[in-house]
Amino acid sequence: MTQIPKFISDVAGFMWGWPLLILLLGTHLFLTVRLKFIQRYTGTAIRLSVKKDPNSKGEISQFSALATSLAATIGTGNIIGVATAVVMGGPGAVFWVWITGVFGIATKYGEGLLAVKYRKRNPDGSFSGGPMYALEYGLKSKFLAVLFAVFTAIAAFGIGAAVQANALASTLNESFGFNKLYIGIFLFFSIGLIIIGGLKSIARVCDKLVPFMAIFYVVGCVIILVLGYDTLLSSLGLIIKSAFTGHAATGGFAGSTIMMAARYGVARGLFSNESGLGSAPIVAATARTKNPVRQALVSSSGTFWDTVIICALTGLVLVNTGAWHSGKEGVQITQYAFETIFHKYGSYFLSISLVTFTFSTIIGWAYYAEKSVEYLWGAKSVLFYKLLYLLMVFAGTILSINIVWDLGDIFNGLMAIPNLIALLLLSGVIVSETKKYLWNGSLDDPDENHQD
Numbered sequence: 001m002t003q004i005p006k007f008i009s010d011v012a013g014f015m016w017g018w019p020l021l022i023l024l025l026g027t028h029l030f031l032t033v034r035l036k037f038i039q040r041y042t043g044t045a046i047r048l049s050v051k052k053d054p055n056s057k058g059e060i061s062q063f064s065a066l067a068t069s070l071a072a073t074i075g076t077g078n079i080i081g082v083a084t085a086v087v088m089g090g091p092g093a094v095f096w097v098w099i100t101g102v103f104g105i106a107t108k109y110g111e112g113l114l115a116v117k118y119r120k121r122n123p124d125g126s127f128s129g130g131p132m133y134a135l136e137y138g139l140k141s142k143f144l145a146v147l148f149a150v151f152t153a154i155a156a157f158g159i160g161a162a163v164q165a166n167a168l169a170s171t172l173n174e175s176f177g178f179n180k181l182y183i184g185i186f187l188f189f190s191i192g193l194i195i196i197g198g199l200k201s202i203a204r205v206c207d208k209l210v211p212f213m214a215i216f217y218v219v220g221c222v223i224i225l226v227l228g229y230d231t232l233l234s235s236l237g238l239i240i241k242s243a244f245t246g247h248a249a250t251g252g253f254a255g256s257t258i259m260m261a262a263r264y265g266v267a268r269g270l271f272s273n274e275s276g277l278g279s280a281p282i283v284a285a286t287a288r289t290k291n292p293v294r295q296a297l298v299s300s301s302g303t304f305w306d307t308v309i310i311c312a313l314t315g316l317v318l319v320n321t322g323a324w325h326s327g328k329e330g331v332q333i334t335q336y337a338f339e340t341i342f343h344k345y346g347s348y349f350l351s352i353s354l355v356t357f358t359f360s361t362i363i364g365w366a367y368y369a370e371k372s373v374e375y376l377w378g379a380k381s382v383l384f385y386k387l388l389y390l391l392m393v394f395a396g397t398i399l400s401i402n403i404v405w406d407l408g409d410i411f412n413g414l415m416a417i418p419n420l421i422a423l424l425l426l427s428g429v430i431v432s433e434t435k436k437y438l439w440n441g442s443l444d445d446p447d448e449n450h451q452d
Contacts (some may be wrong), residue, residue, distance in 0.1 A: 012406040015413040021266055024276050025445050027420045028103035039105045041438070042304050044299035048443070056446070059127055062298045064203040065287035068282040069299065069314050071206040072160070072364025073306045074214060075271030075357045076167045078352070082314040083333040086324045089264035093240030094315030096265025097272070101307025103209060104275030105300045110423050110430045112299030114138060115281030116292035116408030129285020131278035131419040132375050138426045143416040148278060152372040153385070155411035157392045160365020163408055164358040165396030171331065175351040184397035187362070188390050195366040196387055199286060206360060213356035214305065220349055221313035224341045228320045235320040265410055270416070273307040277412055278419030279368045291447035293437035353409055362393060
């Protein structure tokens with residue numbers, strides 16, 4: 001039995017070797033170039049995300065779609081994932097997390113565009129979209145579409161349910177002494193009440209929860225960095241230098257290589273922002289939007305907030321406070337960093353952040369999985385899957401799931417491959433739509449031709 005965790009770890013290491021790193025970063029760079037550095041429209045994207053588009057086709061507002069996708073992406077990856085990346089890859093991993101975010105904006109833009117371009121209107125008036133529909137209707141590959149949906153449905157049990165629930169329960173148990181069994185029961189019923197109501201119920205919760213949790217955490221990080229301003233420049237220098245030279249052993253840190261910094265930085269960057277993973281486009285396809293480009297820009301802003309801002313701030317805090325070589329692991333590293341400034345209250349502050357992050361991620365991933373299962377087996381199968389999902393949430397609170405992080409990396413990679421293939425082979429469509437509505441046309445122009 002002891003060989004199973006090692007085997008899974010080895011598979012995760014192979015999955016995130018040079019081939020997938022090149023495919024992922026290559027797609028980010030390729031789309032960045034083909035789209036003439038679409039990242040320069042981030043300001044426009046942020047403005048559009050809070051602008052109502054009531055007369056357009058879709059189920060929920062663009063902000064609700066963004067909030068729901070951020071609910072799923074802002075989770076343990078921002079706190080535990082970044083900490084793990086820094087422990088395994090050194091300070092240089094922070095640079096690669098950030099790079100994954102900056103160039104990942106182009107990939108998230110492409111995903112969002114294809115999601116709206118190839119979405120379908122269902123008989124009940126709802127919308128379905130995402131990589132499986134782009135693969136089926138854009139690339140005409142039902143096989144790859146089914147693979148993506150299967151990987152998503154399986155990955156959700158770990159990435160969305162067990163990992164998040166385990167982190168939430170462990171945090172409440174260690175910080176406040178709450179019984180994990182009771183936490184599991186509470187999550188089972190509270191999450192169940194939210195996801196049983198479908199997309200609009202999930203979106204209502206995310207609209208309120210996401211802005212609060214993001215601002216709360218960012219303010220805490222900024223306070224820590226402002227109070228440690230005297231070492232901030234040297235910390236930035238250390239991060240950049242270590243990204244290209246590796247880092248020798250120091251304190252409780254075992255040392256790293258350039259490859260380790262890149263591997264863990266990119267892997268945790270993807271785990272956090274999910275650019276290239278293909279999950280966020282599933283909810284982007286439901287947004288009320290005039291045309292695919294408009295929603296694509298809004299979707300791209302999610303990567304900016306999640307990784308370019310929140311993950312980068314976490315990484316800076318870990319390096320600037322010296323927590324990265326404290327000898328601690330996982331969430332304890334970030335907790336140590338917060339306690340250097342806020343003392344005993346730092347633990348409470350971080351606990352509140354982690355609880356809200358993980359709770360929202362469980363909700364967001366439930367929707368991704370639901371739409372994947374619906375694509376595979378029809379709407380009638382969704383209720384049964386929701387019950388299984390809730391059982392995994394409950395199990396995650398009371399079981400030890402050390403290997404789930406490696407499983408998460410494996411299924412992230414498996415999801416990413418067909419999605420990245422679609423992005424690369426349909427890049428001409430992405431460029432054509434961008435020319436039509438952004439470079440040569442107007443973002444206010446309606447599109448009557450995309451798959452509705």
